[in-house]
Amino acid sequence: MAVAMVQLTACGSDSAPTGSKITVETIGSPIIIGPILTNPTATATTTKTQTYRVSVTDPEGLPMNDIDLNFLGQFSNGQNINFGGAIGTATVTLSTSQKTGDFGFLDFKITSPYYSIGVPLSSPLNQTATPSATGGTLADDTYFFTVTALDYAGETIPSLPISAPVTNATTTTATGSVKLSWAAVPGATSYKVYGRSATLFPAAIGSLVIIDCSSTATPCPNPVTYTETGQDFPQGAAPPGSNTTGVGLNSIVGTAQATSGAAIATFGISF
Numbered sequence: 001m002a003v004a005m006v007q008l009t010a011c012g013s014d015s016a017p018t019g020s021k022i023t024v025e026t027i028g029s030p031i032i033i034g035p036i037l038t039n040p041t042a043t044a045t046t047t048k049t050q051t052y053r054v055s056v057t058d059p060e061g062l063p064m065n066d067i068d069l070n071f072l073g074q075f076s077n078g079q080n081i082n083f084g085g086a087i088g089t090a091t092v093t094l095s096t097s098q099k100t101g102d103f104g105f106l107d108f109k110i111t112s113p114y115y116s117i118g119v120p121l122s123s124p125l126n127q128t129a130t131p132s133a134t135g136g137t138l139a140d141d142t143y144f145f146t147v148t149a150l151d152y153a154g155e156t157i158p159s160l161p162i163s164a165p166v167t168n169a170t171t172t173t174a175t176g177s178v179k180l181s182w183a184a185v186p187g188a189t190s191y192k193v194y195g196r197s198a199t200l201f202p203a204a205i206g207s208l209v210i211i212d213c214s215s216t217a218t219p220c221p222n223p224v225t226y227t228e229t230g231q232d233f234p235q236g237a238a239p240p241g242s243n244t245t246g247v248g249l250n251s252i253v254g255t256a257q258a259t260s261g262a263a264i265a266t267f268g269i270s271f
Contacts, residue, residue, distance in 0.1 A: 140167055143198075
């Protein structure tokens with residue numbers, strides 16, 4: 001979340017007299033320009049722009065054309081966003097544009113980068129694997145698992161694989177399963193479970209399943225659990241070798257003040 005501090009001040013000789021009124025309103029919805037928003041990157045150039053209109057009327061309600069826009073300071077470093085410098089290889093700047101109308105209003109726009117670099121997720125900890133002779137279709141074998149955490153930007157590296165030896169009641173019927181458990185990772189939107197068996201998939205661990213925890217109505221519990229019954233097979237790529245989490249979409253929140261002669265108005269900036 002980036003924080004703004006803006007001041008609008010009067011200009012010219014016809015400052016608003018006592019009893020004048022300042023009104024501030026947003027014009028339209030924020031305009032977002034850039035790459036796919038559900039996967040921001042530190043080198044993306046996605047921006048978000050909101051237009052505001054400030055109007056001044058005298059005590060009789062007649063419009064006045066006596067207002068200007070000035071910045072006091074700059075956006076603060078709310079989520080390690082450097083609005084005046086570079087993030088990764090992308091150079092980004094805070095910008096505004098304004099127009100003083102003929103009938104007592106001024107339109108201005110605030111444009112900011114629409115991503116932020118936050119704290120990367122940690123790899124899931126306290127992973128356990130508990131084998132069972134019932135509950136699935138796993139054959140006698142030793143099974144290996146590891147789990148990664150994901151956010152909207154990327155995926156963590158896995159912790160060391162854990163193993164579980166499945167021994168069925170008979171050698172003719174495969175009825176085994178393995179219950180996995182791990183501590184929930186704050187900020188994670190989902191988890192990816194990787195696995196392999198010593199016999200069928202001895203070379204490398206492959207992706208088994210993705211567990212979605214993004215729903216606010218039914219979030220994942222802590223600890224998070226998953227039971228491998230034999231319905232999911234290792235496939236796809238192995239776990240990543242680097243942590244690509246920690247980049248997200250940011251909000252612009254702050255306070256502004258408009259003045260014109262004796263009139264003053266404090267209003268919020270939020271988009």
